Amino acid sequence: MKKNSEISVIVCFKNAEKTIKSTLESILNQTFKDFELILIDDNSEDSSLEFCKELQKKNNNIRIVSFSNSLKPLKARQEGVRNSNSKYIFFCDADDILPSNSLEVLHDIATETDVDVVCGGFQYVIGRKLNFVYDFKNVLNFDGKLINDLIVNFKENEKTKYSFFGGHSIPISFWGKLFRRDKLIDFEKADLPYLHNFDDTYGNFIIFNSIKSIYFTPKLVYKYYHGGFTSNVNHDILKDFDKVYLLRKNNNLNEQSKNLSNLEYFNVFISYIENCMIVENTKKQDIHHIVNKHLKDGYLNEVVEYFLNVNTNNDLIKSLSCNDIDAFEKEIRKSVESKKLKRKLTRLSLSFINKFL
Numbered sequence: 001m002k003k004n005s006e007i008s009v010i011v012c013f014k015n016a017e018k019t020i021k022s023t024l025e026s027i028l029n030q031t032f033k034d035f036e037l038i039l040i041d042d043n044s045e046d047s048s049l050e051f052c053k054e055l056q057k058k059n060n061n062i063r064i065v066s067f068s069n070s071l072k073p074l075k076a077r078q079e080g081v082r083n084s085n086s087k088y089i090f091f092c093d094a095d096d097i098l099p100s101n102s103l104e105v106l107h108d109i110a111t112e113t114d115v116d117v118v119c120g121g122f123q124y125v126i127g128r129k130l131n132f133v134y135d136f137k138n139v140l141n142f143d144g145k146l147i148n149d150l151i152v153n154f155k156e157n158e159k160t161k162y163s164f165f166g167g168h169s170i171p172i173s174f175w176g177k178l179f180r181r182d183k184l185i186d187f188e189k190a191d192l193p194y195l196h197n198f199d200d201t202y203g204n205f206i207i208f209n210s211i212k213s214i215y216f217t218p219k220l221v222y223k224y225y226h227g228g229f230t231s232n233v234n235h236d237i238l239k240d241f242d243k244v245y246l247l248r249k250n251n252n253l254n255e256q257s258k259n260l261s262n263l264e265y266f267n268v269f270i271s272y273i274e275n276c277m278i279v280e281n282t283k284k285q286d287i288h289h290i291v292n293k294h295l296k297d298g299y300l301n302e303v304v305e306y307f308l309n310v311n312t313n314n315d316l317i318k319s320l321s322c323n324d325i326d327a328f329e330k331e332i333r334k335s336v337e338s339k340k341l342k343r344k345l346t347r348l349s350l351s352f353i354n355k356f357l
Contacts, residue, residue: 006035007032007107012076012080013042016094017048022097023094026098029100030103030104031104032103038065041067072199078192081184081187088110089181090177091175092222097223107178109178110178116212118214118217119176120221121133122220122223125224137218151213151214172204174203179207187207205247205251206247238269248261262306269294273287277333291329304320
């Protein structure tokens with residue numbers, strides 16, 4: 001009987017022919033060799049699946065699972081977990097790169113510390129030249145301790161656990177972390193929604209209910225390639241975040257986590273309205289329709305009531321609580337004009353950096 005691999009590396013892809021070759025090469029060239037590579041094809045229509053099949057012929061540690069119906073990222077990752085048999089799980093996006101020692105670094109720490117999750121540093125790349133490294137240096141948890149090279153025990157500090165789900169500077173992504181496989185049982189069995197947005201947030205909230213400890217290392221284990229600025233408004237974003245909000249709401253958050261969760265909901269809503277104005281030049285009457293719809297059908301009214309109860313002085317909250325959509329729209333337009341200018345300057349800066357550096 002074939003021995004199970006130590007790590008299952010899960011890559012979900014859909015129409016990734018432009019990037020997946022480099023991604024898979026970086027995985028197969030790891031210094032740590034005791035791993036299986038599980039490729040989840042989410043109904044690809046380009047040549048990416050054929051490339052993976054050809055690569056599989058040359059590498060006996062590759063398994064491919066294909067779906068004819070679109071799963072979207074969250075359920076695709078779940079299928080990856082369901083098809084894994086290793087002690088540890090590592091997720092990688094189909095357009096990112098692993099440094100050659102990533103799995104070795106994470107596995108060494110996991111076996112030495114016996115933690116449930118090891119979270120490594122990453123490089124965030126935008127375009128050809130602009131990038132920065134996020135290594136947890138100078139990042140504090142709620143106890144005021146630096147988290148680089150630090151084990152956080154969630155059983156002892158529930159506040160830190162839920163800080164992952166409400167605007168904390170610790171990354172919420174699936175990628176860049178080595179998980180113990182036995183801590184993903186709830187995620188594996190969950191009845192997950194079809195989410196295109198906030199899949200990391202939703203999935204990790206389920207996973208971290210089972211997590212008792214996590215180790216943060218500043219060592220670089222992942223290169224995340226940002227797709228750049230979009231020219232379209234994502235109109236599913238509020239519908240998807242409603243599902244995230246409901247999941248949190250049903251999990252008895254402590255007061256600080258409730259505050260963070262409500263704040264994130266409000267920020268997502270404001271960001272969506274601003275993008276509608278900036279990208280699509282959405283008119284006043286349409287903004288009124290969107291706001292009224294979400295006050296009535298979504299969780300926006302609940303969020304507004306929460307902040308009124310904690311005595312917020314935010315003008316946007318006050319205008320929504322009085323159903324004064326005119327005042328709300330006017331305040332938003334002030335910030336939009338400033339952000340339009342900033343976005344234009346950012347695009348020019350990126351163009352300059354990529355062209356001349």
